Amino acid sequence: QELWVSAAVTSRLPESLHGLLGRRYDRFRVRGELGYRSADVFFAGRQIYLDVNLRFKPKKWLALAFEHRFAGRNGTPGLRNRSIVQAEMQKEFGRAIAEYRFIYQHSFIEWGGQREVFRNRFQLGYNIPKWKFDPELSVEFFTWAGNKGWSYFGTRWQFGTQYKLSKGHSISASLIHDRERDKAWPTHRWIGSFTYTVNLRDL
Numbered sequence: 180q181e182l183w184v185s186a187a188v189t190s191r192l193p194e195s196l197h198g199l200l201g202r203r204y205d206r207f208r209v210r211g212e213l214g215y216r217s218a219d220v221f222f223a224g225r226q227i228y229l230d231v232n233l234r235f236k237p238k239k240w241l242a243l244a245f246e247h248r249f250a251g252r253n254g255t256p257g258l259r260n261r262s263i264v265q266a267e268m269q270k271e272f273g274r275a276i277a278e279y280r281f282i283y284q285h286s287f288i289e290w291g292g293q294r295e296v297f298r299n300r301f302q303l304g305y306n307i308p309k310w311k312f313d314p315e316l317s318v319e320f321f322t323w324a325g326n327k328g329w330s331y332f333g334t335r336w337q338f339g340t341q342y343k344l345s346k347g348h349s350i351s352a353s354l355i356h357d358r359e360r361d362k363a364w365p366t367h368r369w370i371g372s373f374t375y376t377v378n379l380r381d382l
Contacts, residue, residue, distance in 0.1 A: 183355075183372040185214025190379040208234040208380075218368070221293075221321055221333045221357065226252045242267045261286040278302040278317075293332075295324040300335075312340040315353075332361045339372070347381035350374065 189210045197204045210232040217225055228250040236242045244265045251258055267280040282298040302317035321333040339353025351374045359365035 181217045181368055181370040183214065183216045183370055185212050185374045187212040187374060187376045188379065189376060206236045208236075210234065212374075214374075221335075221359070226250045240269050242269075259287065274306040274308075276304040276306070278304070280319075291326055293323045293325065297322045297324065311342055315339055315341075330361050332359065334358045334360070337372075347378045349376050349378070351376070 187210060189208060192200070192204065192207045192209060200207070210230070212230040212232070213228070214230075215227050219226065228248050230246055230248050232244055232246040234242055234244040244263075244267070246263045246265070248261045248263075249258065250261070261284060263282050263284045265280060265282040267278060269276060269278045271277075278301070280298075280300040280302070282296075282300075284296040284298060286292065286294050286296070288294055298319055298321055300317055300319035302315060304313060304315040306313050315338070317335075317337045319335040319337070320331065321335070323330045323332050334357075336356040336358075337353050339351060341349055341351040343349045351372075353372045355370040355372055357366075357368050357370065359367070
């Protein structure tokens with residue numbers, strides 16, 4: 180059993196960019212997240228990380244994002260970096276919400292490690308009437324494009340919910356199950372994940 184905890188802040192871009200971007204200004208979002216993971220089955224072990232994320236919504240159903248992570252870990256090197264580019268699509272079916280997310284992930288490590296990773300996540304949520312804990316269930320597939328070709332090396336199942344504490348403040352909690360594959364001794368782990376978020380745009 181592992182534990183992931185984090186705190187995040189979401190905001191608009193600086194007001195100085197409003198004139199440059201015009202009506203597109205409100206389609207951008209910036210987010211910073213500071214967190215701790217007792218372990219990560221797929222991408223090394225214990226770490227403290229900082230994520231910096233820029234998100235753009237060209238359509239109501241489509242969101243594009245770039246994110247960079249600075250992660251302090253045990254061993255050498257102590258600080259690692261990774262960048263991701265992602266596209267997320269969403270469609271509502273009554274009270275159900277279906278989402279698909281694609282991520283291309285590049286880790287700044289030596290050749291031979293998991294430098295280029297492709298992630299595909301499918302998620303289904305449901306808005307329960309008069310209930311504040313709407314459930315979300317997702318499954319994500321991890322594929323590594325490396326020196327030995329393509330390797331589907333892991334699956335992540337996640338079940339969780341979000342709760343709005345007050346205006347601009349929310350907390351999310353989820354249970355995650357990671358399953359390694361395509362190796363001699365795969366690891367299967369259960370993870371409890373908790374994130375507190377402040378959305379400055381709503382304050």
